[in-house]
Amino acid sequence: MNVCDRLLDTRPIRSNAAFRRWWAGSTLSVFGGQLTTVAVLYQTWESTGSSLAVGGVGIARAVPAVLFGLLGGSVADSVDRRRLVLLTTSGQFACAGALTSQALAGLGSWWLLLVLVAAQEICGATGAPARRSFTARLLPEWQLPTGMALNHLGMRTAMLSGPVLAGVIIAAGGVEGCYLLNAVTFAAAFHAVLRLPSMCPESGGYRRKPAAIGAGLRFVASRPELHGAFLADVLATVLAMPTVLFPMINEQRFGGSPETLGLFWSALSLGGIAAGLASGPITRLPRPGVVMLTAAGIWAVALTGFGVSQQLWLLLGCLTLGGTADTISVISRGALVQLAIPDSHRGRISAVDHIVGASGPDLGEFRGGLVAAATSATFAAVSGALCCGLGILALAVTNRPLRRFTVPKRPAGQALERG
Template identity: 60%
Template sequence: MKLLLDARPLRSSPPFRRVWVGNALSTVGGQLAVVAVLQQTWELTGSPVAVGAIGLAQAVPMIVFGLVGGALADAVDRRRLVLVTTLGQMVVAGLLAVQAFAGVGSLSVLLALVALQSAAGALGAPARRTFAARLLPADQVGAGLALFNLGFQVSMLVGPAIAGVMAARFGVGACYAVDTLTFLAALYGVVRLPPLPPDGAATRPGVAAVVAGWRFILGRPVLAGAFLTDVIATVLAMPIALFPVVNAERFGGDPQTLGLFLSAIAVGGIVAGLASGTVTRSRRPGLVMLVAAGIWGVALAAFGWAPSAWLALGCLAVAGAADTISVISRGALVQLATPDVYRGRVSAVEDIVGMAGPYLGNFRAGLVAGATTAGFAAVSGGLLCVLGIALVALTTPALRRPAMSAKPLSRRQTS
């Protein structure tokens, strides 16, 4: 039974259970909005460049306001910060619904609202990431993160399908409206939490606090190695940009096959999440993370070589499972290795690395595929990923040791 999903956090902590349910429902709503924004942008412009601009509208505010949110999370009550930012996201979701139902038809308005919602989410994301470590005992933090990840993977699988049906029948405005309503669940999950101020000496938000956070990360080999592992895995091996080319060159360009590529990753992630009990109970999350990241690279190299669609889908499913295990293990390692007074800023960096890495990885994959072939881009990226992970494992022995929970720092240590 220990191989299965560890559901102890849902049984032992009612506050965590409420947060998890609210987060799962709002994440499904978020997927509805993602599809709606893509569809509306395409209907307004018919331009792939305009569709690509959505990523820019999300990424820039996420990076800028994520750093600010990390500093705020180490300075104020995290519960209140998440409440305010979630309410802001809900208001913007409502404005997206209004502009769709009113037929405003302006790409500038749409992108501005997308950027505004991304900024609100980024401000609250670092504080939200600390909830598992604050609401659960240390031996259940990994299980809590696995539950959050499972909810995300399920939403990735079912959300777009629901959005497609809803947008076709009722228009994109209905997707935005449902997204707005799901934020009520997220608010309910947070509003009943106790106050969650940072443990120890609170930090004054500002540039100095952000710099101190980066200095703390660089001075901790476990944290620096964990983030470097994520960068290597995503920048060198991210395969999404290669899917259309591989599908066209090997499998006849069938849109259904292209969709299955994405679904295979999600299915692998869900299966890994449901069978994550052993992983979340491991006392060596760093070692688990390194092994999983290496498997991710091997699986994607095999995808680049796979001669049949079924073998390619199997490789992607393995990659999705490995990615989920790596994300869960890295999240637990980072939260446990970080004193609470730094958790907001460290979580902000984790968010930024997790967001920027895939964008850069897809850009790298496209450049290499353009100069060579999509297959070579996938195989070379996967093998370089394995090599990079091996170097991190050899040069950062702290990642291979049992994880130790960080002790609170004194005021002098945090200055």
Template identity: 50%
Template sequence: MSRAAARSGRIRVRFLDTRPLRGSAPFRALWIGTSAAQLGGQIATVAVLAQVWELTGSPVGTGAIGLATGLPMVLFGLLGGTLADTVDRRALVRATTVGQLVASAGLCAQALAGNTSTVLLLTLVAAVTSCGALGAPARRTFPARLLPGDQVAAGLALNNVSFQASMLAGPALAGLIIARWDLPAAYAAQAAATAVSVLTVLRLPAMRPEGADATDHGPRPRRGVRPKRGGWSVVLRRPRLWGSMATDLSATLLAMPIALFPLVNETRFGGNPETLGLFLSAVAVGGITAGLLSGTVTRWSRAGLVQLSAAGVWGIALACFGLAGPLWLALTCLAVAGAADTVSVITRGALVQLETPDAYRGRVSSMEHVIGVAGPELGNFRGGLLASATSATSSLVFGGLSAALAVAAVTAANAPLRAYRIPAPRTEPVPAASG
């Protein structure tokens, strides 16, 4: 909470904080390109799902899409973290985004050619994912380099809102495109969106990793070709970092509910497909609402306490969802959980970027990326196993309460995280864009 709000004893509700878009041309270009790429990615996801089903007619085939995307995300995400602490991050993101564009063009070409090989299709999907994962850690460090410290959370909130919006609009737009112009048009839309992302990345300033040791004139640029040692262990050496990541892992690993939605729908609401869709929409609506009102929390300096509180609310809301009888109450619980998740993601991202010395940001960002990818998947698997042995209600309630208790344990054990405050605004100018 901001100091002014604390003194007045009131919480002032604010809409989305757009200062990063107004004050930083490089960030504005980055946000436009990222938003376009996210929308294109959602369109391609639906197109790939439709094409694989058309080719195989098997859930094993559609399940293989997860393998083609999940493994590259983890493997190339970790490699990308090391590269992001070694080379100019702008150059790395430029190269990987161009790689995504080439692979996207390949997807369009194979659809135009009437490809019947699932292996070729999934290979191109893996190529798109690999390029994106390789550049993801470097891309995550950009807000902290382009924005003042007190606007980093606001920048992440803007990214989150565009992501949530793409998740809502992308699949519907994909359905319209495929129905009207078939699969090649959907892949062409993804390629066009990726091309926009390439053009906007060109406007970013050079961003070589900075040394962890500061001089009287600020951080010393790193001139070596190897990343500074200790990039992975820096998380363990800094309680705020391991506490923030442990909070996120506890929330997703112990309480992820998505895999249980079909069972809850079947046993409690008659298996209506529309109800199942409402479950997913409720989470997204809660997330978007929190994003649009994120100006309320992005100006609060106590990012650690905000993340811990939001993660606790996430767990409690999902436990309540497990017990909810009426549909309106179940959807309300999911919307609250979605809102809490968005607040937690925004504050965690800002804390991790600002607390990590720039020389290590690439590798730490890759660890955050892997936790964000693996935690929800493992959490869904855990929830499904427990539900098969007990019931959906037991799995949700036990998981939600366990997550809340784990977050409470981190809160009690990690005083530095509880006390963390967003740094005061810096006075030096933000780098200008360069071609």
């Protein structure tokens, strides 16, 4: 391992062509998704002026994420996961086209916007469990933490550049440019998946019927390290997710310009990129549960600071620290979850992982919007972050298997596969 790889281990990208294609396509897809996220929230706020309506966008994403994420996990353990992802990515492309059309037509219907957001989430949630299993199939176990770190670095890079570009596009010509560019990124992601090898489940092959969802849920319930990892993410997102408060705080404290609004999202991503670029030491730590719990606690502290900051530089600094902690937590949780499950259950349990990861922030946005509408944005941010911190502390004290879970070591003499 050279000096650079000790800081950021890029060997999977350099030596594994299949993983490299998957990583590039995923990064582009996240970039396009960030454009749409900012555009939808901005369009909703401009048309309604209601933080509750902005929070309603979170519900439009969260409900399909739960219902269709479970279905997608069951299907993913029964079919070629690659084909499932190709089908659902096509649906997301069609929804991005519809979002572009409604913006160009100037319809201004909040309900239509919710329907299209929900339809795109249905497609994304159905394919998400299969997508989440790809890294574990393309890389050996001992490299999974590194693959997760690289995935998250790509995601955070997209989340940094996406909102900034979205703010520029919206200021220059409106939200339709964001939706159109999102459609282009889905097309690129489709091409990346098309070139991957077949991804049939390793145990059982084609079952001809969906695998039992209940068996996957029972497996999660029987493993404290799994349900503890999921609970930590729920506490961090449902109680403390700050993004729904961004438009309200931006208007109240900093004048409401779209360029400033884009900086809020970019600050979260900047911290994530910094953590990703120095992820080598993190991925080599043997106990991901301890790393995840520590990072989640820092996330709670950072978002408490975000809630009370009145100066832009201090607020962005707190969000940057929060993004750093979030990246470390997500990398550690993702590696733990994928390592703790057999491939025969990977689709269904990845569905639970997706539901927690996707619907948690959306439910958190709804909670934040509801509390902010009833009280204030400051109270919504601070109260949620403090409750998150207390919950993480209780989980760390009570869940010993989560703290003691250990990553397998690299077998002596094993080299990377070249695709």
